Amino acid sequence: MSVDRERVLHDVGKYVARTAMNLPEGALVAPALAELMLRDVYGRGDEPRMSETFDALVGETDDPVLGECRDCLQEIDALEGDARAGDVDALTRIATLARSISERLKAWARA
Amino acid sequence: MGARVTHPTKVLIVDDGDRYVELLHALLRDLRYATRCTLPGPCWECPHRVGCELTHAHDWAEAREVLARDSSVDAVLLDVRFELPEQRLLGSADEPLEERQRLQGLRILDAIRHLRPDVPVVLMTSEEAIGLERAAPLAADEYVTLAGDDAFDAQSLASLVSRLVARRRRYDDDDSYVWGQSKAMRALRHGVITRIRTGLPLLVLGETGTGKSALAERVIHAQSSRRAGPFVGVDLAALPDTLVASELFGSVKGAFSGAVDRPGRFEQAHGGTLFLDEIGNLPADAQRMLLLALQDGRVTRLGDTRPRDVDVRLVAATHVDLERRVREGSFRADLYARLNPAMAFELPALRERRADLRELCEALVRRRFAEGTNHDRLAAYQKAVGIGGPVLATFAVGKEDPPAEGVAFVFTEESWKRMRAHPWPGNMRELEYFLASASLMTLETDLDAAEQGRASLLGARLPVSASLVSQLLERSWVAPDAEGSSPLASGAIEPRAQLKEVVRDLETALFERLFEETDGDFEAMAARLLEGDPAENARRVRLRFNQLGLRVRELRR
Structure with a gap:
């Protein structure tokens, strides 16, 4: 499957960290922003989760950068329960992972 | 107009989704937001905010609705990709749907340009995302900015928007030129500002008195990269044909009777802007010399053999139909082309x-x-x-x-x-x-x-x-016709008991107008009215001026 880099960068790279990139590293996530950040990564209602969007665009891949991004997204999915319960560590970790995905994809798309 | 009241920047977000809008509302509360809702107060204080669809515009139809209603929008934040059904997209149905969706923001940008050409637009994308070919024209547009990586960084975006709005307010607040808010002037302003940056020659069209000279000096020169250089204006209508060449290109001693060593206006404008008003009046010889100067970037003073390098931006203005002059053979086609008529703009009449x-x-x-x-x-x-x-x-x-x-x-x-x-x-x-x-x-x-x-x-x-x-x-103003051949309009005539009184009225109006156009220079007035030595004729003009009951002091007030 050929990967549409522009689309991956736009639909995942930008949107996954839409809220997270506005949060300083390690800072507490305010409740209003937490709600927005969780929506960025888990979707709302029938919206796809970011990991699902990523899988649909990337499919099977040997690309190491995309592999790292997939790992990060899986970790984000695993944190959902704690994050929705308001666990501060889970929320700050999600923000860090989201920013990391965004940075990796930017570098990947421009390589 | 009293002191201006500065208000917080108001932005309109045009985006098919709502997440981005929520984010900005959450993070940038110093901004005001143009919405489709008419309730007062910010969205984040609204009891109906969850799931509200009125916080922004989702497509062009909704953006148009807001922009038409709300004239206080300072900037538009515009997404580029719009995943909307075909019937909500601008553009030809012949174009593939995916392409229309991918670049729908550019279509909307075009539509905004027509409706509100003065409003800065931030495209929430990067050059790479829309392709260099499409990005290049946008880069030349003073009012369009690609947010790139700043799109989702709220503080960077806020800073970007405030810079754009501050720049626009500088234009608005600059008392030296009044743009106004009429549709004609808003469109003109956008056109002028984008053309200024090109550094190319500019041709300004418009009826007499519309402010072509003020636009050239206070806007085109003042906001160009040459603003630190000189602005030199020459009214070609006020110069006798015999003096045009020496005035523009200078002379050396002995070039003609009474010639002295002096630079022309071209040299004086080196590094800046040369404004030639009423270029339609340029005599044939001077047209040829001007063409050479523009082609070579060098001028030779009359009587000299040594060309001198000049770096000027030419801005020309006229109220006549230059194209017609070219067709008639009285204006050189090659010089007309050098004036960059494709980028000409016309100042609207006051009416x-x-x-x-x-x-x-x-x-x-x-x-x-x-x-x-x-x-x-x-x-x-x-x-x-x-x-x-x-x-x-x-x-x-x-x-x-x-x-x-x-x-x-x-x-x-x-x-x-x-x-x-x-x-x-x-x-x-x-x-x-x-x-x-x-x-x-x-x-x-x-x-x-x-x-x-x-x-x-x-x-x-x-x-x-x-x-x-x-x-x-x-007391009717004396307006020339489009070609300037008739200095007095019939509207200037008031019925009188005797024809000689009518003639005297017209003569008075003509003298007043010439006085105003020449800034009270009787030699220049004489040059416009009489053949022969302007210095000698100036005395005759002054005498007639007094006989008509006109007084310099009164007219200068």
Whole structure:
């Protein structure tokens, strides 16, 4: 499957960290922003989760950068329960992972 | 116009989704947001905010609705990809749906440009995302910015928006040129600002008196990269044909009788802007020399053999139809091409921008009393009637409140109605002199009363009599026709008992106009009226001027 880099960068790279990139590293996530950040990564209602969007665009891949991004997204999915319960560590970790995905994809798309 | 009130920046977000809008609302609460909702107060305080669809525009139809209703939008944040059904997209149905969705933002940008050309637009994308070919024209547009990586970084975005809005307000607040808010001028402003950056020659078209020279000096030069260099203006209509070449290109001693070593206007404008007004009047020889100068970037003074390098941006203006002149053979086609007619723009006549009349009146009255003798007379009046604070004049209509500072020249509602209906054939120049006459005559009358101890009747409101306004408006301005061949319009004629009285009226009007156009230079007036030596003829012109009952001091006021 050929990967549409522009689309991956736009639909995942930008949107996954839409809220997270506005949060300083390690800072507490305010409740209003937490709600927005969780929506960025888990979707709302029938919206796809970011990991699902990523899988649909990337499919099977040997690309190491995309592999790292997939790992990060899986970790984000695993944190959902704690994050929705308001666990501060889970929320700050999600923000860090989201920013990391965004940075990796930017570098990947421009390589 | 009084002091401007600065307000928080208001943005309109055009995005098919709502997540981005929520994010900005959450993070950037110093901004105001144009919404489709008409309830007061910010969205984040609204009890209906969850799931609300009115917080922004999702497509062009909704954006148009907001922009048409809300004139206070300072900037638009526009997404580029719109995943909407076909019927909600702009563009041809022949184009693949995916492509229309991918670049829908550019279509919407075009539509915004037509509706509100003055509003800065931030495209929430990068050059890479839309492709270099499509990005290149956007880069030349003063009012379009690609946010790139800043799109989702709220603080960077806020900083970007405030820079854009500040730049726009600088244009708006620059008292030296009044753009106004009429549709014609908003479109023109966008066109001018984008062309300034190109550095190419510019051709400004427009009727006499529309302000072509002011636009060239106060906008094109002042906001170009050459603004630190000189601005040199030459009114070719005021120069006898025999002097044009030496004036533009300079001369060396002995080149012709009386010639001295001196640089021409081209050299004087080196590093800056050369403005040639009424270029349609350029004689054939000078056309050839100008063409060579533009082609080579060098000029040779008359009588000299050594060409000199010149780096100027040429801005030319005319009220005649140059294309027609080219077809008739009286203007060189190659020179016309060098004037960059493809990028020409036309200043609208005042009658085509009546929506700006109020703002223009306010600016012109304020400027008229900002310095010099008029300022001193106003200061004397304010002192006589006990008005402290800054010395300044404003324009008011009817029963509007007295000004917080200075004085207001108050026109009656009826006078204002007449002013709005007046055709203003002399355009801005006519308006300027009308306001100067009305305000100065009113001030002198009231200052006289104040100095005679009748100050108790006077105050910060100086009523301008309706009869004075009628008299000034009825004294028709003399407008040339499109080709400038007929200096007097029939509208200038008032019935008189005898024909010689009519002729005298027309002669008076002609002399007044020439006096104004030459800034009271009788030699220049003579050059326009009589063949022969202008210095000798100036005495004859001055004599006739006095015989007509005209007085220099009165006209200079």
